Structures are given as structure tokens and as C-alpha cells.
Amino acid sequence: xKLTKSERMELQRQARxxxxxxxxxRHARLILLLADGMTWATIRAKLDCNDSYISRWSQRFAADxxxxxFARYAGRARYKVTDRIEARVLAWTTNHTPGDGSTHWSSRxxxxxxxxxxxxxxTRIWAKHALKPHRLEGYLASNDPDFEAKAxxxxxxxxxxxxxxxxxxxxxxxxxxxxDRKDPxxxxxxxxxxxxxxxxxxxxxxxxxxxxxxxxxxxLGKTAPRHTSAEFVAFLxxxxxxxxxxxxxxxxxxxxxxxxxxxxxxxxxxxxxxQLHFTPTYAxxxxxxxxxxxxxxxxxxxxxxxxxxPDLKRxxxxxxxxxxxxxxxVKWKYFDASRRITPESIVTVH
Numbered sequence: 001x002k003l004t005k006s007e008r009m010e011l012q013r014q015a016r017x018x019x020x021x022x023x024x025x026r027h028a029r030l031i032l033l034l035a036d037g038m039t040w041a042t043i044r045a046k047l048d049c050n051d052s053y054i055s056r057w058s059q060r061f062a063a064d065x066x067x068x069x070f071a072r073y074a075g076r077a078r079y080k081v082t083d084r085i086e087a088r089v090l091a092w093t094t095n096h097t098p099g100d101g102s103t104h105w106s107s108r109x110x111x112x113x114x115x116x117x118x119x120x121x122x123t124r125i126w127a128k129h130a131l132k133p134h135r136l137e138g139y140l141a142s143n144d145p146d147f148e149a150k151a152x153x154x155x156x157x158x159x160x161x162x163x164x165x166x167x168x169x170x171x172x173x174x175x176x177x178x179x180d181r182k183d184p185x186x187x188x189x190x191x192x193x194x195x196x197x198x199x200x201x202x203x204x205x206x207x208x209x210x211x212x213x214x215x216x217x218x219x220l221g222k223t224a225p226r227h228t229s230a231e232f233v234a235f236l237x238x239x240x241x242x243x244x245x246x247x248x249x250x251x252x253x254x255x256x257x258x259x260x261x262x263x264x265x266x267x268x269x270x271x272x273x274x275q276l277h278f279t280p281t282y283a284x285x286x287x288x289x290x291x292x293x294x295x296x297x298x299x300x301x302x303x304x305x306x307x308x309x310p311d312l313k314r315x316x317x318x319x320x321x322x323x324x325x326x327x328x329x330v331k332w333k334y335f336d337a338s339r340r341i342t343p344e345s346i347v348t349v350h
Contacts, residue, residue, distance in 0.1 A: 229264060
């Protein structure tokens with residue numbers, strides 16, 4: 001077998017390449033050995049191959065030269081998922097449950113049930129139609145007969161607040177536990193997440209009152225040993241004292257019984273510039289301070305180690321002070337009223 005100078009150079013480059021395909025390097029070495037006059041027996045020993053391998057690739061090189069050394073495995077034809085197959089998978093996923101007592105399908109269980117499909121086909125169909133049987137989401141439907149009116153009142157304060165008025169979302173995060181770990185915390189390190197011991201010491205609890213300013217995003221916080229009507233009124237008094245005299249104040253709160261006592265009514269009578277707006281029943285998600293509570297839970301409380309209740313209070317208030325140096329208001333948007341979940345909604349069809 002005779003090679004041109006350029007062919008030999010290219011074959012030598014492929015044979016020496018450290019980042020190329022191993023089969024391409026083996027093909028190039030085969031042709032170079034044939035061009036150097038090596039016998040088939042010698043080539044079999046050097047490349048650990050058989051005669052059919054030598055014959056196949058020498059013939060391909062003789063016919064197409066360098067282009068003949070590329071592998072020609074065409075692969076099998078792509079499996080086509082028909083509309084009928086998709087409809088069958090979707091119907092079984094949404095209208096049936098596994099017969100083994102499981103609460104939901106896995107791709108392998110459904111493929112075994114249908115018999116003639118692979119689990120990867122089921123997975124691709126689920127991905128195409130955004131079906132996730134392994135996921136579970138909770139919801140709470142409001143049964144308040146005045147839902148629309150109360151929600152419109154609250155959302156109106158977010159989108160179009162009264163001029164020269166302050167709007168606060170107020171709530172309390174109750175029974176925050178001051179948990180201390182019996183074992184030392186193992187810090188974050190490469191390859192290892194931060195680790196806490198399972199055993200803990202419970203030093204006590206406290207409640208955190210927070211008022212979220214919907215315009216600026218600033219938070220007024222206060223801790224208390226319990227959440228009572230008296231503590232709620234005291235916190236409302238703090239809000240009033242932090243605002244200029246005569247400024248109208250709108251307070252959004254949920255339907256906790258402590259928010260609707262005679263003591264609260266007496267406070268509102270004493271301060272007529274304070275107006276209290278209640279979210280609909282089972283719709284506290286309309287209160288923006290809940291978003292901030294989720295943030296402080298994630299940043300401080302969930303993984304915090306507190307040696308005492310005063311230590312818990314100190315760390316909560318330090319977080320609030322630091323947060324208020326760069327507060328962020330919530331950009332509230334209302335999209336589609338038709339997506340509201342009601343007790344009459346048909347959530348799942350069997």
C-alpha cells in the first residue's frame with residue numbers, strides 16, 4: 001500500500017493524537033503498518049485484531065483513502081412516538097393509579113404496565129407535556145363569601161396606595177424555638193455540606209412581630225414572649241409612633257382572633273387615622289409580610305444555633321437592622337383571575 005506525503009502526515013497525526021477518538025488512531029496505525037510492509041500476522045499482534053478487521057479497513061482506505069477511515073455505523077432508526085402512544089401514556093398517567101398500592105406512577109412502573117414501551121419513552125412524553133407525577137403541591141381554597149371584595153381591597157392597596165399614606169403588612173411569627181445543638185456544628189467544606197447533630201436543647205420560644213412597609217420594603221420588628229391581643233396593640237402603637245403625626249396608616253393583617261378583640265377596636269377608636277384591612281379567610285398569602293417571614297426563616301431561623309432566648313432575640317433583631325440598610329419592596333402583580341382554586345374546582349379527574 002503506497003501513501004502520499006500528505007496522507008502519511010495526516011495518518012501519523014491521527015495515530016499520535018491524545019485527544020482524538022481511539023478507533024480513529026487505531027485505523028491510522030493499521031494503514032501505516034500496511035504501508036511499511038508489515039505482514040498481517042505482525043499487525044494482528046501489534047493491534048490485537050483479526051483478519052476481517054485488517055481486510056475491512058484496508059479495503060475502505062483503498063477505495064476512499066482518508067475519508068474511508070471514518071466509522072460508518074448508521075445506528076438504528078429513531079423510535080417514533082405516535083400521537084396514539086402519547087395519548088395512551090397521558091391517559092394512564094392522569095386517570096389511573098398503580099396497582100401495587102403506590103400513590104403515583106414512576107416511569108418504569110408505567111412502562112411495565114403498558115408493556116410495549118421503554119421507561120425513557122414514558123419520560124420523554126411526560127417532559128413534552130410537563131407532567132411530573134413525583135411532584136406534589138399543596139393548596140388552600142378560601143371559603144370566604146367576600147373573597148373578591150377583600151382581595152380587591154388588599155391588592156388595591158398594593159397597586160394603587162393612597163397618596164401621602166403608609167401601607168404596612170403586619171403579622172406575627174409565633175413560637176420560634178431557641179434551639180441549641182448538643183454536638184458541634186461541622187462547617188461546610190469541599191465535598192461536604194454543613195452538618196448539624198440531630199440532638200438539640202430547647203431553651204424556649206418567642207414570637208416575632210413584623211410590619212412590612214409595602215412602599216419601601218423596610219421592616220419594623222419586635223419580639224414578644226407570647227402573641228396576645230395586648231402585644232398586637234402595643235406593636236400597632238409602635239407603628240404609629242414611627243410615622244409622622246397626622247399621616248394616614250393602612251395596616252393589612254390576617255384573621256387571627258387576637259386581631260379582632262375589643263382592645264384592638266379601642267385602639268382604632270383612639271387612632272382614627274389607622275385603618276385595619278383583613279385578608280380573606282384562608283388567604284394569608286395575600287399578606288406580603290409572609291414573603292419576608294419566609295426569607296428570615298430561610299436565612300436565620302432554620303439553620304440557626306441559639307444558646308438562649310435572648311440570643312435568639314439578638315440575632316433576629318440584628319438581621320432586621322441589616323436588612324433595613326438595603327430593603328426591597330415586593331413587586332406585586334395580578335395575572336389571571338380564572339386560575340383561582342375554589343371548593344367547586346375540578347382539580348383531579350379519575
